[in-house]
Amino acid sequence: MDDQFYMRKAIEVALEARKNGNQPFGAILVKQDKIVMTGENKINNDNDPTYHAEIGLISKYCFENKISDLTEYTLYSSCEPCVMCSGAMVWSSVGRLVYSVSYEQFAKISGSNIMISCNEVFEKSPNQPKVVANIINEEGLKVFEGFKF
Numbered sequence: 001m002d003d004q005f006y007m008r009k010a011i012e013v014a015l016e017a018r019k020n021g022n023q024p025f026g027a028i029l030v031k032q033d034k035i036v037m038t039g040e041n042k043i044n045n046d047n048d049p050t051y052h053a054e055i056g057l058i059s060k061y062c063f064e065n066k067i068s069d070l071t072e073y074t075l076y077s078s079c080e081p082c083v084m085c086s087g088a089m090v091w092s093s094v095g096r097l098v099y100s101v102s103y104e105q106f107a108k109i110s111g112s113n114i115m116i117s118c119n120e121v122f123e124k125s126p127n128q129p130k131v132v133a134n135i136i137n138e139e140g141l142k143v144f145e146g147f148k149f
Contacts, residue, residue, distance in 0.1 A: 001033050003098050006076045007135045009035065011100065014078035014143045017041045017053065024143045027053040027077045029061055029070070036073070037061045053077065054085035058092050070094045078140055079106055080133070086121035089129055098132040100140025109141075110149040 006028060013026025017040035025041040039057025043049055054077055062068050074096040075089065080103045089097060103115040122128045 003076075003132060003135050006030055006035070006074070007078075007098060007100055008139065009038070010076040010078045011136070011139055011143055013038050013040050013053070018143065018147065020045060023149070024147055025053040025077070025079055027057050027075060029057055030074045030076065031072055050084065052082065052085050054081050055088045058085075058088045058094075062092060068092060074098060075129075078143060079103075080115070081118050082115050083121055086118040089118075090121065090125040090127050093127040094129045096132070097129045098135055100135050100137055101144075102134060102137075105137075105141065106144075109144045109147075 010026045010028045013028060014024045017026055018024035020040070022041045022044045027039045028035050029037045037057055037060065039053045039060065041053045042051040042056060054075060070092045072095055075094050077097065077099040079101040080099045081089065081097070097118065103117055107115065119131060122131070
């Protein structure tokens with residue numbers, strides 16, 4: 001399996017989130033070429049402004065598996081993670097992050113946001129995931145077509 005394969009899965013999860021009435025963001029967690037968990041944005045369904053795809057996935061996976069160190073995992077996200085989710089990746093020591101849509105692209109789509117680059121969060125931390133950006137970017141951008149923030 002490769003990054004494109006897993007990113008397509010994260011994008012499918014983002015589309016599912018949108019279908020379920022939430023903002024179109026999705027994430028998957030992979031260890032040793034196996035998807036161990038998926039996570040979609042549930043802000044609207046759960047009335048929880050912190051239930052982003054990445055942080056929800058990290059929280060649930062770590063709780064269910066009684067671990068807090070994700071060094072051996074790759075997190076695939078349909079969009080570059082926000083500051084809050086990037087912080088969760090630092091605290092859980094995610095080994096690798098792969099995303100499709102950048103925060104700059106998302107800012108243009110949404111009209112504005114409070115995001116900074118995930119790298120700005122990571123560079124100040126001893127737990128810095130390796131970052132791979134803009135994987136199948138055109139497919140990732142399609143998730144937002146016609147969506148109103």
